[in-house]
Amino acid sequence: MRRFFEIMMVAILLVSCQDDEQKELNTEPVTAKVQDSLEVLQGDYVYVADAAVLRGENFVYGVKQDSIAMLLSDKVSDLKSDDFEMIPVRVKAKILANPRLEGWDEIIEIKEILEISGASISDPIE
Template identity: 35%
Template sequence: MKKLIFLLVLAVTFTSCKNEPKKESIETNDGRTEKQSDGLTLLKGEFVYYSDAAVLQTNSQIYGVILNDKVDEINKQAIPFKKEDTDFVLVEVRGKIMPKPEGEEGWDNRIEIKEILNVSALKSEADNVVKLGTN
């Protein structure tokens, strides 16, 4: 009788456990997480937005930035880090990279920013900057 009660309690214990999948990193069939499989690219570099044109310069390439609400949001976040409107800021963004349409001027590749991860000040290189102007 004791063995029967023990087995019944044991069976109830194991069947009452829940197996819930982790929501942190759901993997797809190819081993990538959901965020890695969304077709967006992570880029880190220097960003400037001035007079209806924006550019993102990474260590290896320069991208023309497609103007959208995210560009305006980066520009607002960059205000505290800029001394002049033409100053660069460091950004970390995720976006969709596409080639420049035929017959248009500009950089070979464009990026449409979809997600802003970080905006920070560019390290000061004031000693290396030459400004031209009249006094």
């Protein structure tokens, strides 16, 4: 009888420890929810090699590289006097959490180019 009691105690301890570990593995990390609407952002834009940044008065965002961002980079490159010059722009963009762990916490996905300072009005933006 004593042997049976010892086996039951060991079994209960093993089962109770296993549940604690399983609960820790099943918990999901808490993530902040980022606003999903489009915002008009005005700031200085720079594109170098394979990365772009939009810097405003109160923010700095990495820019998701897609066709609209590449179009903006092409338009801005005509106005730059050197590779690291920042050109003032105004864009409509969606602010997203950065899926990568490197760089900025948030990136923007440009949806529409509203204005490029220094570009003539006759230049088509889109």
